[in-house]
Amino acid sequence: MAALFTTPKRNDKTSGAHFVEPDLRRRTLLAHGSWRRVTRRIVVGAVCALTVSSLLMPSVSLAAEWVDVGGTQYNAGTAAGDAAGTWSWDGADDMKLNGYDGGAIQAAGKLNIAYEGKNTVKTEPDYTGAAIKAQDGTSQKAELNITSSNSTDELNVTAEADAIKSTGDLSISGPGTVNTTSTTSDGIEAKGDLSITGSGTVNATGGTEGIQSKGKTTIDSSGTVIAKGSEGYGIAAGSDLIIKGGGKVEASSIEEAAIWADGNIDISGGSQVEASSQGDLAVDAEGSLAVTNASLDASGVEYGVYAYKGVTLDHATVTVRTSASGGQAIALITDGDDIVIKNGSIVDAFAEGKFSVAISTRNHQPNVAGGHIYISDSVVKAIARYVETGGDGPDHYSNDQSGEVIPEPRGLNIGIFAQTYEGITPATISIVRSKLTAEGDTAAIFALAISEDGKAIGTIEIEGAPIQTPAGGKIINYRYEEECGPSISYEAGQTIGTGDATIDSPYDAAVAKSTAIVPPEEIKPEEKPGETKPGSKSEGTKTTKTVAAATAGAKTTGILAATGDTSSAAIIATALVGTAAIVTGALASRKRS
Structure with missing residues (x-):
């Protein structure tokens, strides 16, 4: 079973032209059970080259050395403008637009x-610049600041290349509206830091980002920010991405992630973020993701939200949807740290695919963080469904003409899944x-630890909320041992189910495909919470914690799901032989830059 319980692989990828080259497509099915994920990084040589070149660039921003308006250059020290007053420059660093309708502006x-009224900046079809x-x-570093004074102010910028660009820092502020459209490049691009503040609207559409x-x-806005990417990302941050201020952010992409950050993503302050991608994951953070007193609605393909260094949802409302017909789909995932959901958060995660998980965490390499999910004082819904193009459903076993039950693993679908392989802690x-x-068409909840000595055991801990469904539901143990040549791989963990036997297959009939855990104060009166169901803890017991009793070298055999026939159980065990070795090799090769 081990090979079925692996998560996406992250491979290094060199950067290409235009800042960051898009990912390789993630549309790879599980090869030998491995869930693969591909990502990008900027090559060390490119970073070194940029560092050296930056030492040769100007380091102080005081004023423009010159400006070019509509193809005419004006040098610093002399004020300039047109007779109609649609634009003016003070000869230093301040320019005003008021009803401007003309060609490119460069400095x-x-x-x-500072723009007032309605303004339009548009390049000619054969113009290759922003x-x-x-x-x-020569001696001044680039910096571009765009601002407005009134909510009726409007700046419309259209170009084949970048619409608005700064080779240094860039800021947009004020209550006005900025609309940008680029047919072949970015709607807005900053080679340095970027900030959007105020109460206005920024609507950026790019042929790439x-x-x-x-x-x-930094988006610190009470207004609306809309970012639409085509071949590239909706929003791409080369470092951290911070969204706050209580406004609304809508990001989308046709081919890439809707939101990508090479650092952390922090969403807070009542902000409302919507992210959707037609061909990739919705939110991708190379660092961590934190949503605090804010909301996130994400919809992607194969992956919904991915954060390498962990996910923290604190008094957050988060909805994640992802689908991959016939392939792999994970709604919310981290593989380098833990998932924490707390303080009144409301989380709704849904994934459908041949191999799908709604909420998942693991450690991507031995002895690194990851593989733990902590949910407290919150409401969580996690559903993983089986879907396969041309398939006939999630049945895992079938009968041949003789009536013998033959195991046919059709997929793996788990609602909430935590896994470690030689992790820091199980x-x-x-x-x-x-x-x-x-809910999961294979299992509702599963905690799994894989080790070489059999001592690590994945555990499920429930406190202050009894298991309502299935009837007689409890935490049951899972254990499987596999010989791979001279070595042995051990899998030990827990799931929600019924019965007292230790199982050795996630497809066992004892495994609950649906479970509900509800605090006593939310139980309906007719459910009689004072009664104790057979096999359950007493009312006064606040904690349900079952730890599998495992010893190195011990091998247990579970109950067969469909028939209970021990000969069929042997068939399943035979079908699973060899998977631990595949997992061991795959996990050991997963490296990050």
């Missing part, structure tokens, strides 16, 4: 643009004072 050094751009000058920065991106799923509904 060397720092430029502050419509509005600040670039490094909608909005991207090479540095830190896999754990902890549920404290929370209302939880979990």
Whole structure:
């Protein structure tokens, strides 16, 4: 079974042109049971080259050395403008637009643009530069700041190349509206840090990225930010991405992730974030993801939300959807740290595919963090469904003409899944004072630890909320041992189910495919919470914690799901032989830059 319980693989990928090259497609089915994930990184040589070149660039932003408006250049020290007053420049760093309707605006050094009324900046079809751009000058470093004073102010920018670009930092502020459209490049691009503040609207559409920065991106807005990418990301941050201010952020992409950050993603302050991708995952963080007093609605293909260094949802409302017909689908996943859901959070995760998990965590390499899920004082719904193009459903066993039961693993679908392989500590799923509904066409909840000595055991801990369904439901033990040449791989863990026997297959009939865990104060009167069901803990017991009794070298045989026939159990065990070796090799090769 081990090979079925592996998660996506992250491979290094060199960067390409235009800041960050898009990922390789993640549309790979499980090869020998391995869930693969592909990501990108910037090659060390490129980073070193950028570091050296940055030492040769200007380090101070004081004013523009020159500006170019509609193809005419004006040098610093002399004010300029047109007779109609649609644009003016003070000869230093301040420019005003009021009813401007013309060609590209460029500057060397720092430029502050204040716009009033309705303004349009549009490049000619054969123009290869950005419509509005600040670039490094001879002695001045690029910096572009765009601001407005009234909610009726509007700036419309259209170009074949980047619509708005700065080779340094870039900021957009104020209550006005900025609309940008690029047919072949980015709607908004900053080679340095990017900030969007105020109460206005920013609507950026790009042929590649909608909005991207090479540095830190901060959206501190009570207004609306819309970012649409085509071949690239909706929003791409080369460092951390911070979203706060209580506004609304809508990010989407046709081919890539809707939101990507090479650092952490932090969403807070009542902000409402929607992320959707037609061909990739919705949210992708190379660091951690934290949603605090805010909401996130994500919809992706194969993956919904991925964060390498862990996920923390604190008084958050999070909805994640992902689908991959015939392939792999994981709604919420981290493989380098833990998942924490707490403090009144409401989480709804759904995944459908041949191999699917709604909420998942694991350690991507031995002796690194990951593989633990902590849920407290929250409401969680996690559903994983089986779907296969041309398939006939999630049945895992079939009968041949002789009537003999033959194992046919059709897929693996788990609502909540925590796994460790030689982890720092074994896999754990902890549920404290929370209302939880979990469903999976294979299992509702599963905690699994894989080790070479058999001592690690994945555990499920439930406190302050009894198991309502299935009837007589409890935490049951799983154990499987596999010989791979001279070595032995041990799997030990727990799931929700019925009965007292230790099982050795996730497809065992004792495994609950649906479970509900409800705090006593939410149990309906007719359910008579004072009664004790057979096999359950007494009313006064607040903690249900079962740890499998395992010893090195011990091998247990579970009850066969469909028939209970021990000969059929032997067939299943034979079918699973060899998978532990595959997992061991796959996990050992997973490295990060």
